[in-house]
């Protein structure tokens with residue numbers, strides 16, 4: 148079994164992936180490298196802190212020295228890059244942070260992985276690199292030209308291109324995964340589904356951007372993580388793997404279903420000013436991935452949303468400190484104690 152290095156493992160998808168591979172005993176050792184930005188929360192992995200297979204480093208993926216040091220300390224078989232600035236609205240306010248992590252950080256990881264002879268690299272990416280579809284366009288395929296339209300997706304597209312360019316130029320073993328919108332436990336409550344769930348439960352307004360007609364394809368994070376694990380086990384170099392939920396919904400429909408799941412009121416819906424450059428529709432064709440890896444999504448939106456609503460109801464101790472902002476102080480204290488103990 149392999150030793151894998153996951154970056155961004157304290158975030159939403161990274162922490163769900165770490166839980167998946169450790170619970171399923173798919174790896175011998177797992178090194179998590181995370182900067183602990185506002186989106187990285189060690190509480191997401193509290194149950195694995197004492198697991199002998201799990202090692203944590205606080206480091207920036209754009210810090211070449213730190214990454215080189217970690218890679219020269221451990222014999223890593225596969226590096227999976229989940230670390231990113233991930234929220235489109237924040238990328239409109241501060242594009243530079245997105246270029247630094249999503250583009251420069253990816254380049255730094257690729258250079259370090261090559262220098263330290265890491266045998267395989269997997270880049271976790273998004274359907275947003277393809278840009279926006281109109282209502283009747285066919286779904287994105289692996290051959291669709293990249294056409295990102297906001298700073299988040301532009302920086303992610305640049306990162307993906309660097310990965311495939313390194314594969315082509317230097318002959319490293321590398322591939323890219325692209326997935327549609329995820330939802331599920333441990334998602335930071337700035338993204339549509341957790342934000343709406345918490346506001347719905349709390350009787351607060353539900354801010355729908357523009358007309359609410361924009362379409363996203365929703366996938367439960369466990370289905371995505373199972374797909375990444377399939378790539379880890381059977382993925383081929385130079386490939387792009389698509390994951391989607393086969394579940395295209397207009398935002399307003401998602402919000403109505405959340406209202407139902409949370410027992411809230413339609414009167415809470417508040418239409419607000421649209422996001423600048425708001426992509427209209429994303430949709431993923433994942434037939435090639437199904438053919439090659441036998442992967443399909445298993446969790447229906449109805450089932451996944453009900454489970455997610457229940458998770459947020461049951462885990463107030465996770466999200467309350469995030470909503471109040473107190474978690475940031477807790478993280479520094481957690482990290483200080485850990486460093487002190489090391």
Ligand code: NAD
Pocket residue numbers: 154155156157158159160161180181182183184185186187188206207208209228229230231232233234247248252271272273274303325326327328329330335
């Ligand atoms: P997230 O924002 O929840 O987590 C990002 C993690 O990366 C955090 O733990 C953060 O601390 C860490 N990080 C940020 N900058 C870093 C840096 N410079 N060095 C080290 N660590 C850093 O994001 P997420 O939703 O879990 O997304 C994970 C990956 O999946 C991203 O690459 C994203 O582009 C991709 N993706 C996300 C979705 C989605 O719907 N959320 C869909 C498809 C693909």
Ligand code: TYD
Pocket residue numbers: 234235236328337338339340342354355356361362363398422
């Ligand atoms: P988001 O969760 O930010 O994901 P992305 O922009 O990466 O797809 O948003 C999903 C959709 O929901 C997107 O069309 C924007 C919309 N949205 C709202 O209408 N209101 C909100 O408060 C948020 C955060 C998003």
